[in-house]
Amino acid sequence: MSDMPNSVAPAESGEEKKSLNFVEQIVEGDLRAGKNDGRIQTRFPPEPNGYLHIGHAKAICMDFGIAQKYGGVCNLRFDDTNPTKEDVEYVDAIREDIDWLGFHWGNIYYASDYFERLYQFAEELIRAGHAYVDEQTAEEIAAQKGTPTTPGVASPYRDRPIEESLDLFRRMNAGEFPEGAMILRAKIDMASSNMHFRDPIIYRIIKVSHHRTGTKWGVYPMYDFAHGQSDFFEGVTHSICTLEFEVHRPLYDYFVDLLKKVEPNHPEGYRPRQIEFNRLNLTYTMMSKRKLLQLVQEGHVAGWDDPRMPTICGLRRRGYTPESIRSFIDKIGYTKYDGIIDMALLEHAVREDLNRHALRGSAVLDPVRLIITNYPEGQTEDMSFLNNPEDPNSDSHTIRFSRELFIEREDFMEDAPKKYFRMTPGQEVRLKSAYIVRCTGCKKDENGKVIEVYAEYDPETLSGRPESNRKVKGTIHWVSATDSVPAEVRLYDRLFLDENPSEAAKDKELAELLNPESLTIVREARVEPFLAQAKCGEYYQFQRVGYFCVDPDSRPDHLVFNRTVSLKDTWKKVNK
DSSP states (O other): OOOOOOEEOOOOTTOOOOOOOHHHHHHHHHHHTTGGGGOOEEEEOOOSSSOOBHHHHHHHHHHHHHHHHTTOEEEEEEOOOOTTTOOHHHHHHHHHHHHHHTEEOSOEEEGGGGHHHHHHHHHHHHHTTSEEEEOOOHHHHHHHSOBTTBOOOOOTTTTOOHHHHHHHHHHHHTTOSOTTSOEEEEOOOTTOSSGGGSSOEEEEEOOSOBTTTBTSOSEEEOHHHHHHHHHHHHTOSEEEEEGGGGGGHHHHHHHHHHHHHHOOSSOTTOOOEEEEEOOOOBTTOOOOHHHHHHHHHTTSSSSTTOTTSOBHHHHHHHTOOHHHHHHHHHHHOOOSSOOOBOHHHHHHHHHHHHHHHOEEEOEESSEEEEEETTSOTTOOEEEEEESOTTOTTOOEEEEEEOSEEEEEGGGBOSSOOTTOOSBOTTOEEEETTSOEEEEEEEEEOTTSOEEEEEEEEOTTOOTTOTTOOOOOSOEEOOEETTTOEEEEEEEEOOSBSSSSHHHHTTTSOGGGGBOTTSEEEEEEEEEOGGGGGOOTTOEEEETTTEEEEEOTTOBTTBOEEEEEEESSOOHHHHHO
């Protein structure tokens, strides 16, 4: 058992004390009762068959958070019991994601560390009459299971002689039989009201090389057989999992009780306790690893780290911060009831976090040239911008003002409605942190597209001067036409149009559910010069546009920014 301390990024000072969630109440009750000598040990047990997603983040926050709060340890254990789906690539990615979220494990274990002990335990079960080798097909076994209201039918192999089952099990492991020819089943109760007790499969033949043990083993344990025993071997005190495992808990306890009889080297009274909480379901999001893999394999997304994916690496690439994800998990809490959380709450959490520390910058995504006709040619001025107005200690940077600027195309309208307060002929507008200008007209190409906008500035209206108190109703942002640098901007939106795509996928193909506007690539954006030095892992607010980060595809000669989230939630307004 490990006694290494677990750590996590500390809570912010001044954080209000919150009421305990029901898991914390159980843990504190166990501590008061003196269970496990006051020791707290949890584990996070992912299967390395895919990348972690936002749903796993909730489990990570629970497993590591409980250990941290009560001075215990949380270990990382890879449930590598199915070599047909697992890969070291996923092991490395899982470790990276947990570390990025701000958590640190005490030890790293693998279910494969216990293959020998699990195998010996299986043989003990056979010798004690608690398991037998069955030669029926999967279809035959399923047909004999019965229903929740009718008992199952015993396998014709259920009373097979112990020595025969033991011999066959050893030969299964030696590779003498093909996959599917035989399985090892626990002999429990075919009439149990709990379907999981109706002689569950505990070992099957798999003829695939394992990423750690190679071809040493010919049989591999099922999850229900390996999980509780691994918890017991490691000294886990609280095995915290999601609600779908609640019906598995009696089987978990059953195997642990049998194991305690043959594993004498544990303290008297020790046993792991399984506790279940609600899993995370998000609107417009799929959490199924199988469906996420399908998205990748069919080319609907660019990979597991596509910023539209709900994977941790996808969210990281999109610009989500570890703090925002942990804050979101904290806001939604833990209950015993499954539900679906509005994606808007996750987006609110990242806006809230980025607003506090993202550097402000100016970017024009769809530029049209603005010429200030009465501004002296060749003259420039450096206008000061606060790096973050939310931070009283924030520094500032300058942006160069000149006769020719770029503004957003949507900030000009030749024939504007009455309540349009941006640039239109005859109307005044303030250029942010600079002057008030009055639009005088525009120039169009042969197709009628506006290519230049003209305005005159009032030199007495520079922002910050006492004499510049004249009010106008509109303020727009800009960049210098000469100093700004080109950039590619990727505007990401929700991947699915349906609020509950997992349910909708029962009747439609996955491709039919996708939002065709989940990615818009802007190739001719212009950004202010300091953004040319932006690095991956840095966060920015493009004023009036949204929050952005640098994509790993970015190069010094080809800047690429990803939109993390817009400044405000416009999804419901557009899609209601």
